Amino acid sequence: MIRVENIVVSFDLGGGQEHRVLDDLSLAVQQGQTVSIIGSNGAGKSTLLNAIAGTVPLRAGRIYLDGKEMTSWPEWERAMYVGRVRQDPMAGTAGEMTVLDNLALASRKGPRRFRIATPARFVREMEEKLSNLGMGLESRLHENVSRLSGGQRQALTLFMAVLSQPTVLLLDEHTAALDPANAEMIDALTRRFIEEYQLTALIVTHDMKRALREASRVVMMHEGQIIADLSGDEKKNMDVAGLVQLFKTARGEDYTEDRDLLI
Amino acid sequence: MVEGILVEGLIYSVLALGVFISFRILDFADLTVEGSFPAGAAAGAVVASTLNLSPSLLVKALAVPAGLLAGFLAGGVAGLVTAEVYHRLKTPPLLAGIVTMTGFYSINLRILGGKPNLPLIANNPMLNLAHSLLGGLVPQEWSLLAACALVCLVLFGLLDLFFHTEIGIAMGALGDNENAVIQAGIQPNRLRTLGLVLANALPGLSGAMAAAYQGFADVNLGQGVVAAGLATVMLGELIIHSQFISLQLARVFLGSILFRALMYAARSWGYVAGITPNDLRLLTSLLIIISVSLSRLGRKRR
Numbered sequence: 001m002i003r004v005e006n007i008v009v010s011f012d013l014g015g016g017q018e019h020r021v022l023d024d025l026s027l028a029v030q031q032g033q034t035v036s037i038i039g040s041n042g043a044g045k046s047t048l049l050n051a052i053a054g055t056v057p058l059r060a061g062r063i064y065l066d067g068k069e070m071t072s073w074p075e076w077e078r079a080m081y082v083g084r085v086r087q088d089p090m091a092g093t094a095g096e097m098t099v100l101d102n103l104a105l106a107s108r109k110g111p112r113r114f115r116i117a118t119p120a121r122f123v124r125e126m127e128e129k130l131s132n133l134g135m136g137l138e139s140r141l142h143e144n145v146s147r148l149s150g151g152q153r154q155a156l157t158l159f160m161a162v163l164s165q166p167t168v169l170l171l172d173e174h175t176a177a178l179d180p181a182n183a184e185m186i187d188a189l190t191r192r193f194i195e196e197y198q199l200t201a202l203i204v205t206h207d208m209k210r211a212l213r214e215a216s217r218v219v220m221m222h223e224g225q226i227i228a229d230l231s232g233d234e235k236k237n238m239d240v241a242g243l244v245q246l247f248k249t250a251r252g253e254d255y256t257e258d259r260d261l262l263i
Numbered sequence: 264m265v266e267g268i269l270v271e272g273l274i275y276s277v278l279a280l281g282v283f284i285s286f287r288i289l290d291f292a293d294l295t296v297e298g299s300f301p302a303g304a305a306a307g308a309v310v311a312s313t314l315n316l317s318p319s320l321l322v323k324a325l326a327v328p329a330g331l332l333a334g335f336l337a338g339g340v341a342g343l344v345t346a347e348v349y350h351r352l353k354t355p356p357l358l359a360g361i362v363t364m365t366g367f368y369s370i371n372l373r374i375l376g377g378k379p380n381l382p383l384i385a386n387n388p389m390l391n392l393a394h395s396l397l398g399g400l401v402p403q404e405w406s407l408l409a410a411c412a413l414v415c416l417v418l419f420g421l422l423d424l425f426f427h428t429e430i431g432i433a434m435g436a437l438g439d440n441e442n443a444v445i446q447a448g449i450q451p452n453r454l455r456t457l458g459l460v461l462a463n464a465l466p467g468l469s470g471a472m473a474a475a476y477q478g479f480a481d482v483n484l485g486q487g488v489v490a491a492g493l494a495t496v497m498l499g500e501l502i503i504h505s506q507f508i509s510l511q512l513a514r515v516f517l518g519s520i521l522f523r524a525l526m527y528a529a530r531s532w533g534y535v536a537g538i539t540p541n542d543l544r545l546l547t548s549l550l551i552i553i554s555v556s557l558s559r560l561g562r563k564r565r
Contacts, residue, residue, distance in 0.1 A: 080448035092446055094439035098506070101432050102443070109448035112429035144506055161446070 002052065002168045002200065003028045007061030009047055009224075021047045023224035024061075029168070029217075034194055034201045036211035038243070039221035045204040048221070049170045052202070054078045065167055080109045083166030083199075085158050085174040092157035095146035099137060099156060100126065102145055106160035133159065133189065151182030155189055162193045169194070169201040176206070187214065208240045218243070222251055266404040268527050272520030273411040274476055275491065277418060277469035279499075279515050281338075282492030285462035287511075288426075289455060290438035291349075294360030296492060297485040298367030299341035299463035300470040305374040307334030307389075307471020308381050308480035315388040326388040331414075331471055337374070338467015339460045341367050346456040364485070371482050381480045389475035407476075414472070418465070419512055426508040434458050435508070466492075490547050495522045497554035525550070 009022040022044045029035050037045045050056045052063060054075040062071045065081055085092060093102050103126050104117040123141065130138035135155050137148075145153060154174065161169060171190065175183035191214065194201050205211050211218050218235055220228035220243070227250040230238055278300055285293035311330025317323050341363055349359035375381050383390075393410035394403040401409075425431045437444045437454050444451050466488070474480040499518025503510055529538050529546055538546070 074450075076445045076448055076450050079446050084446060090440075091442055092440075094436040094443045096439045096506070097432075097435055101435065104429070104432050105436050105443060105447050108429075112433045112449060112454075114425075114428050114430055116427055117429045117432040118427070 001029060001031045001066060002202075003064040004048070004052065005062045005064070007051055007063065008059040009044075009051055009056050010059050020224050022051060025225060027219065027226065029200055029202065031200055032198050033217060034199075034203065034215040035217045035219055036215035037202060037204045037219050037221060038206070038208060038211045042223075043221040044224040045221055046172050047224075049084070049172050049202060049204055052078075052168070053082055053084050053170060081167040082170060083161035083164070083168070084170045085154070085161050085172070087173040087176045089150045089153040089157060089177060092160060093145045093153060096144055098142050099145055099148070100141040102156065102160060103141075103163070106163050109164045109166075130159070149182075151178055151185060154178060154182070154186055158186065158189060158193065162197050162199065165197050165199075167200065169199045171201060171203045173204055173206065190214070208243050212238060212240070212243070220247060220250070222247075227251070264527070266408050268524050269520060270404075270408050270411050270476065271527075272523040273408075273415050273516065274469060274472045275495065275523065276415060276516045276519030277472065278466045278488060279492045279495035279519050280418065280422065280512070281462045281465035281469070282489065283496045283511070283515050284458060284465070286493065287496065288435055288438050289458045289462065291356045291455070291459065291462075292360070293342075293345065293356060293459065293462060294489055295341050295345040295363045295367075295459070295463050296360075296466045296489050297487075298364035298371070299338035299485075300466040300473075300488045301371050301480075301482055301485040302337040302341050302367050302374065303334030303467025303470030304474035304480040304484050305371045305381070305470075305482070306337035306467070307331060308383055308474045309333075309374055309376070311388050311471070311475070312381075312383055312386045315386055323388075327392050330389055330475075331468060334471025335464045335468040338470065339464035341467070342459040342461070342463030343456065345463070346452075346459040349459075350452045350456065368482065375480060375482060379482045381474075383475065383478050383480070387475055387478060389472070390478070393475075411472070415516060419516070422512055423509050426512070430454070430457070431508075487544055487547065490544070490551065491522070494547050494550045494554065495519045497551060497558070498522050501554055501557055522550070 004025065004027045006024050006026055007022055008020060008024055010018040010020040012018050025048065037048065039045050047056060051058060054073060058071065062069055064070065070078055094105070100118050100123065104122065107122070126141065127138045133155065135152055137152060137156060140148065145156065148156065158174070175186045178186060187210070193199065203214055216235065217231040218238070219226055228246050278296065281296060285291045307330045310333035311326045314322050314326035314329055345359045345363040348354060348362055349356060372379065393407045395406065396410045397406040426435065433444055433447065433449055434454055434457070437451055437458070441451050444454065470484065473484065495518045496515060498521050499514035502517055502521070503514040505511055505514070526543055526546070529543060530540055533539065533542070
């Protein structure tokens with residue numbers, strides 16, 4: 001499980017003033033739980049994932065993974081346990097290397113050895129696993145990743161992120177840069193991987209319908225804080241209209257300007 | 264003449280392998296080579312010629328391997344310095360390389376015993392061994408070529424193997440997309456350090472061989488070697504298009520021989536077009552410009 005305790009991420013505005021992107025935020029996610037994180041632009045959704053992945057420095061607070069404190073770990077060390085897929089399909093793969101070499105890179109976490117990376121056994125294993133995905137990637141093992149379509153590349157990135165069975169999977173708008181058909185396909189693949197590998201996952205999205213559909217728990221953020229946390233029956237009985245209402249109540253008057261962003 | 268071109272091509276291809284690793288594999292514009300190449304020349308020449316004068320036969324027999332190793336290590340140390348400057352001070356790659364290259368000019372003078380030049384005419388164990396490698400079966404020039412080819416073949420085999428290992432694959436990914444390497448739980452800086460050490464150890468080895476071949480080690484041997492190495496790598500890329508590391512390595516050797524052949528042609532017949540040896544650097548930079556233009560053109564068409 002992952003536990004975030006009273007974390008603060010901020011940047012200086014000058015003159016002793018600071019803007020808090022994450023404001024004393026705490027969140028605990030149980031093993032095997034899938035959590036959607038929603039909120040308007042600038043609410044701090046992506047920053048929360050960045051804080052967990054270790055790409056933004058914390059001003060305060062602690063982060064625990066399976067009870068181990070990893071607040072001071074650098075990004076590469078956290079990556080041993082944290083899988084991550086971002087919006088940009090280019091972000092997680094080496095484009096000028098083959099699909100096979102990328103898979104070899106992702107198949108295991110941690111320091112490398114002087115050992116042949118892609119023995120015949122590994123190639124067969126990957127062919128089998130990829131053909132199960134139904135993306136046609138198994139026949140393109142020896143092609144450079146840059147030749148794949150955006151959808152294929154994101155599917156590969158997702159597959160690479162789960163291949164080493166991370167303790168927690170962070171998905172940051174990972175279908176937002178894709179066309180609707182590909183987005184749907186990646187969503188289906190995500191569901192399948194989460195189930196198959198029993199993953200703990202945090203999904204950041206703008207899309208409320210998707211947030212309700214893909215997760216058993218929905219967390220709503222606003223101005224760096226969690227303003228609603230729905231699970232169990234409360235989440236089951238929730239719909240998009242209900243979420244909008246909830247947001248309105250929690251945030252107060254000045255809601256209208258953000259309406260389009262939320263739906 | 265053909266032997267000369269091939270021998271020079273092979274000796275300098277070892278340098279170009281280093282440039283290939285820094286500029287292409289690591290995507291690190293490394294100028295350290297201008298310091299690591301003469302460092303290897305100096306260290307190789309000093310160690311080989313000193314051991315060669317030993318009365319002990321055993322020590323004397325070690326002169327050549329120890330000289331080659333000294334060149335390799337001296338270059339590697341230069342690479343290590345650049346990597347440390349780059350990682351600890353977070354300087355741009357160019358600045359890290361310039362700092363090391365500048366500092367190594369003085370270090371190389373010290374290795375050479377405070378003199379800018381160390382002649383090896385009477386005491387050149389590496390060249391002697393290369394000449395006698397095939398023991399009178401073939402002319403000395405061909406024996407020298409065989410020795411260089413042997414070194415290059417061994418290096419090609421080892422590097423090809425290395426880039427198929429987990430560490431080699433990760434190093435390839437590092438220059439492509441550092442984030443993909445971090446996501447795999449790998450410390451990127453350690454990996455880059457290893458790459459830069461290798462990318463300068465090879466030029467160091469090349470320097471040791473070059474000093475033996477020319478019959479002297481000189482502190483100014485490094486001038487222009489980055490450009491020559493780059494031109495070599497680019498020429499290779501023009502001849503062979505490939506995404507496979509084995510061919511990418513092999514084409515460095517081809518590029519180097521072609522580059523030396525072009526330089527030889529310019530030296531020998533350039534006078535027809537009014538080209539003097541003074542113009543060789545200009546030709547090198549023109550060669551780089553032409554290579555880059557042609558590869559851009561090729562990319563647009565694809």
